[in-house]
Structures are given as C-alpha cells and as structure tokens.
Amino acid sequence: MTYLGLDACKAGWVVAVVSDERWIDAFVATDIAAAETRGIDEFAAACMVVDIPIGIPDTGTRLADTLARRFIKPRGSSVFPTPVRAALLADTYADAREASVAASGKSLSAQAYAIRERILDADGYAGRARIPLVEGHPEVSFRAMAGSGIPHAKKTFAGMTLRHQLLQAEGIDVPMELEGRLGGASADDLLDAAAMAWTARRVARGDADRFPPLHLAERFSDDVDSAIWF
Template sequence: MAAGGPPPVLGVDACRGGWVGVLLALGRPSVALFAPRAAELVARAGAAAAALTVVGIDIPVGLSAGGPRQADLLAARELGARRSSVFRTPSRAALEAPTHAEANARSRAAGGEGVSAQAYALRTKVLEVDAWLRDRTAGPRVVEVHPELSYAVLTGAPARHPKRTWAGSEERRAALRAAGIELAGDLGEAGERAGPDDVLDAAVAAWSAARVATGAARSLPDPPEELEDGVLAAIWA
C-alpha cells in the first residue's frame, strides 16, 4: 500500500482445508499466507510483520442465543441484489448441534428460522474462531468483515458479477488494484491451497481491516450489538 498508510493488518477468509490470509504492511508488497487453523494463520502473520494491529475475518464474531444478529440483517439490506451472500448466523445452540436436522430444531425452538445448509457447513470454522477468541488474552484486534460489503464500500456499489465467475474475479481484482492492493501471480502455498475467490475475499478483508486501523471504517450496526454472551457483534467495512 502507499506510503503513509496504516500499520500492518491481515485479512482472513475460510478456504478448503483451513484459512487464507492477505497481509498488508506499510512499504511492502501484499503477502498471502495459508494455515489449517485461524490462530496459526494470525501467528504466522505476526511473525512476518511485527506490530500486527487488526485482523479482519470473514466469519461470524459473536453468536446469539436465539434471534438473528442485527449485523446480518443490516448487511443484507445494504447489499440489495447481492443480499443472498449474507447468511443469517445461527444461534450458538444450533451451531453446536451434531446434525443439520437438530440444528434446525434448536433454531426454531428458540424462535428463529431454519438453519441454511451453507451456514451449518461452516459450523466447525465458526466454532473454531469463537473458541479461539474466547481463549486468547492478547494479540491484534479481531473484527468481523463481509467481503461483498467491503467491495460495495470500496467501489461505491455492490459487485455486478458473482465472485466465482471470470468477470467477477476481474471486477474484484480491478477494485483492489485501484486501492493499491496488488496480488502476485505466484502466492506460494496460499495460491495452491485456496481458491481465487478466497484469496480475493481475504484481500478485501485486509482493506477493511486497514480502515478499522485508521478509524475510517463503519460498523453495522453502529454501535455494535451486545449479544447475550457479552460479545459486541458487528460487521465492519
């Protein structure tokens, strides 16, 4: 990123087999990293760039006891035609259910909706991050981001094309390039393990993390919603 930019930040996205991250550090090219666990990825980024300040991660941070999170509702509203990219985060009890059917039953018993297959498929990673954040006592600030919301803020409008299409990939690469974020063709292990859309999502998550670091980001909701477990839940962009 350009001189005078934010201190080191990391954008993180879930991918097959683990997590991919894009590290933005002042005066250095973007670096992509892969690790099987989110905590390990953040540790690797911290080793690569001292004084890592903010981590923007595309995974729910904060789980409700029952109803929908305001962050999910507001992000979907802002994305309009791209609202389907925002899934409603299931309650903690639903995510801890051993089967999708049980998750649906627990969600409805708490007064919520059924749990989508996409949301339940991410349960392992959601619970992994939830446990990590609860156990840690130090480290960079970790905030929740949503790549499609980040791109909408970056460009002024939701993306025109689905991210897994060629047109969608080029649209997002162009937006990142305009923001000063260049991704090399050879990303090493990260490029071999993560899909192109995962890398691009991690990159724009890093862009939002940089905005958080400089105080330019906004949260949905504003102020963040305090959930039953005391976590302040919000999506930042």
C-alpha cells in the same frame, strides 16, 4: 504497519497480508490462532479481520446481517443469517435444525451448519487474540470500495476482474498467480482475503465503518461485539 485478512478455504484459512501502502504476501493457516501467530512473527501484523460471524445470537437474527444484506444489493444473498448458538452446538444437522426452529422460528441450511466449527473458533478466539480481531464480509467491503452495488457474482470472470481492480485502486495489487501455490485456496478466496485485509487496515487506522453502528451495538450471551466492519 501490516494487516491480516482471513477467508475460509478448503485447507483452513487463506490469509492476505497488506501494509499501509501495498500488497505484501499470502499464506494458508489451519486455524485463526496459527494465522495470528505467523502474522505477528513474520509480518508484525497489527490487526486482523475474518470473514466469519463473531458474536453469535441466542435467538432471532443479528442486526449486522440484516443491515449488510441491504447494503450489498443485488448481492444480498451472500450474507447468510448467523445460526443461533444452540444450533451450532448441536451434534447433528437434524438436531441443529430443530434447535434453530426452537430458538429463532427458522431452520438453517446445511451449508451454515457445515462451517459451525469455524464460527465457534472465531467467536471463542476473539476474546483472547493478541491483536484486534473483528468480523468483516468481503461483499460488504467490495461494495464500500465501489461506492455502489456490484452487479457481477464473485466467481464469474467479470466479477473477479472488477474485484481485483477495486483492490488495485486501493493500493492492493493481488498477484493472482499465487493461487497456484496456496494449496486449498481458490482465486476468489484470495481476493476475499485481500478485501478483509483492506478492512483490517481501515479498522487499525480508525477509518472503518460498521453494521450496526455503535449506537445500535448488539451483544449476546458470548459478550462479544456483534458487528460487520468495512
């Protein structure tokens, strides 16, 4: 079987493809639907995990984000609070900040607002995907592979080297020279996508963990299971 891991990049999504035994390939897709179509048609993919929130809160914060931040210390800032739905639907950043304060008591960053279309795309597509689609987070997955907190940021040489080694230990030997032909995707994007593919493999096998655990599962008005899998 083969599995897809998706991470956002300048050109859309970089998609890593792995099998039960090894690394297969990577490509860039404009949106999640295109990634799924190519993944199924070309690689017979059975599951995909995306590094973007799925399950958007209407008020307050998600338990998934809170638990994930604790788990990945000292890299906790890598998990940003998922914006409330009203903020994501706002036409301007100023309106989004106002809506966020009204619904959650907190503002939101320009970075979070800038990826609102990606968040809404993933959240809306989850219910109509042809293969299982769930949320992951690369730093959560790498932390799970390592068995302890990761000291190096992902964009540093030490950080990329460590993450590459962690994937190799899981049978996923990412050919870093691929960065040159994946227009719009950087080396850390490729490693993050590979971590999401590792997670997709675990989800399909029934080996994955999740935040929050099933007995604390959260659903909001979109009626989507809000969880970070790893």
